[in-house]
Amino acid sequence: MTSPLLSVALFHLGPVPITAGVVATWAIMAVLVLGGILVSRRLSLVPSASQAAFELVVDAVDSQIRDTMRVEPAPYRAFIGTLFTFIFVANWSSLVPGVEPPTAHLETDAALALLVFVAVIWFGIRAGGVRRYLATFASPNPIMIPLNFIESLTRTFSLLVRLFGNVMSGVFVIGIVLSLAGLLVPIPLMALDLLTGAVQAYIFAVLAMVFIAGAISEGQPAPDASSQRTPP
Amino acid sequence: MNWLALVSIISAALAVSFGAIGPALAEGRAVAAAMDAIARQPESANTISRTLFVGLAMIETMAIYCLVIALLLLFANPLLK
Numbered sequence: 309m310t311s312p313l314l315s316v317a318l319f320h321l322g323p324v325p326i327t328a329g330v331v332a333t334w335a336i337m338a339v340l341v342l343g344g345i346l347v348s349r350r351l352s353l354v355p356s357a358s359q360a361a362f363e364l365v366v367d368a369v370d371s372q373i374r375d376t377m378r379v380e381p382a383p384y385r386a387f388i389g390t391l392f393t394f395i396f397v398a399n400w401s402s403l404v405p406g407v408e409p410p411t412a413h414l415e416t417d418a419a420l421a422l423l424v425f426v427a428v429i430w431f432g433i434r435a436g437g438v439r440r441y442l443a444t445f446a447s448p449n450p451i452m453i454p455l456n457f458i459e460s461l462t463r464t465f466s467l468l469v470r471l472f473g474n475v476m477s478g479v480f481v482i483g484i485v486l487s488l489a490g491l492l493v494p495i496p497l498m499a500l501d502l503l504t505g506a507v508q509a510y511i512f513a514v515l516a517m518v519f520i521a522g523a524i525s526e527g528q529p530a531p532d533a534s535s536q537r538t539p540p
Numbered sequence: 541m542n543w544l545a546l547v548s549i550i551s552a553a554l555a556v557s558f559g560a561i562g563p564a565l566a567e568g569r570a571v572a573a574a575m576d577a578i579a580r581q582p583e584s585a586n587t588i589s590r591t592l593f594v595g596l597a598m599i600e601t602m603a604i605y606c607l608v609i610a611l612l613l614l615f616a617n618p619l620l621k
Contacts, residue, residue, distance in 0.1 A: 311615035466601065473604030474597075480611075511597040 312476050315413050329410040336397050336410070365393075369513075376514060377521040383434075384520065387427055392513035395420065399475055399505025402498075409505070412476040414468070421468035424516045428460070432523030444523055467515060474508045548617050552610035559606025566599045 317325035347362050355363060369389040373381035398411045410416040432441040445456045478501035485494045574592040578585045 312611060313616050469605060469608055470597070470601045473601070473608050477604065477607055507593060507597060511594055514594055 312412070312480055313414065315415065327413070328408060329413045329416055332401060332407055333398070333410045333416060336394065336401060340393060340397065365389075372514070373517060376517045377524075379521070379524070384431070384517070388513050388517055391420070391423070391516055392509055395471070395509035395512050396506060399509055400502060402479065402501065402505075408479060409475055411471055412479045414472055417468045417472040417475075420471065420512070421464045424467060424519060425460070425464040427516070428519045428523045431520045435524035441523060444525075463515075463519065467512065471508055471512055474504055478504055544619055548613045548620065552613040555606045555610045555613070559609075560603050563599050563603040566602075567596055570595055570599060 315327040315329055318328055318331065319326055347358055350356075351359060366385070366389065369385060369392065370381040373379070373384055373388055377384065395411060398409050398416070400409075401407050402409045411420075429441070432444065435441075445453050445460075447456065478497075482494045482497050482501065485497060570592065574588055577588050581588075
């Protein structure tokens with residue numbers, strides 16, 4: 309059995325090795341971009357069926373951002389929405405026969421986690437300037453500076469390991485069961501894998517929102533759902 | 541098979557088995573608490589289940605960490621090269 313931590317190069321483009329994950333990633337990006345262009349080409353005030361469906365998706369992303377970050381969603385919609393859509397489509401791309409989801413490899417997840425790491429800094433600086441952003445590191449008191457700094461690195465790493473571990477373990481378990489039992493046996497596991505993939509895409513987007521909200525809220529802790537709780 | 545490979549295999553199995561105990565207990569407690577909360581306040585079921593899903597995924601990550609460690613031991617063990 310091949311190691312899930314390795315990616316084998318399909319072919320070489322000059323000196324650059326191209327793996328199956330890279331091909332799948334570019335195919336997913338092409339599908340998303342072309343789909344976005346096709347749907348948004350003829351926008352009308354009275355939406356067609358496809359436009360209504362996509363407006364539903366945008367509306368759902370907006371309401372999640374509003375609920376989680378307690379800000380107007382416009383500056384963050386593009387980043388969070390793209391993150392969610394890409395990971396969702398990538399996780400479900402295992403439905404296509406012969407395609408292994410690119411998120412089941414460390415490299416894609418590392419790139420996504422790095423994007424979130426950079427986006428937190430970018431949105432934090434854009435919201436309140438460099439001084440206010442750096443002040444969030446000393447948020448309860450200055451003793452916490454090293455801890456907050458390490459946390460911003462470790463949470464990026466845990467984003468990476470979480471997505472990789474969940475998607476890869478699904479692919480891995482299906483492979484093991486397929487080699488042990490036979491053709492139709494892993495179907496329930498694949499259904500579970502689809503659920504896990506959708507939930508993980510949602511989790512990744514929510515955690516990105518929480519991290520960005522922590523950076524833009526000038527030293528206050530990130531707002532969470534527990535503040536809405538009413539006493540019994 | 542040398543003793544280093546043997547120890548790696550045994551410790552990979554130990555990592556997954558013991559690493560699954562804690563998250564299993566924690567997920568059970570989390571789901572029980574969420575059920576309790578939904579039974580008390582059915583109108584806030586949406587918020588509760590959203591938070592529950594995020595929390596469950598966070599808890600499950602602990603087990604996934606153990607799985608990654610086990611896979612590292614089995615497939616990318618630096619001592620066995």
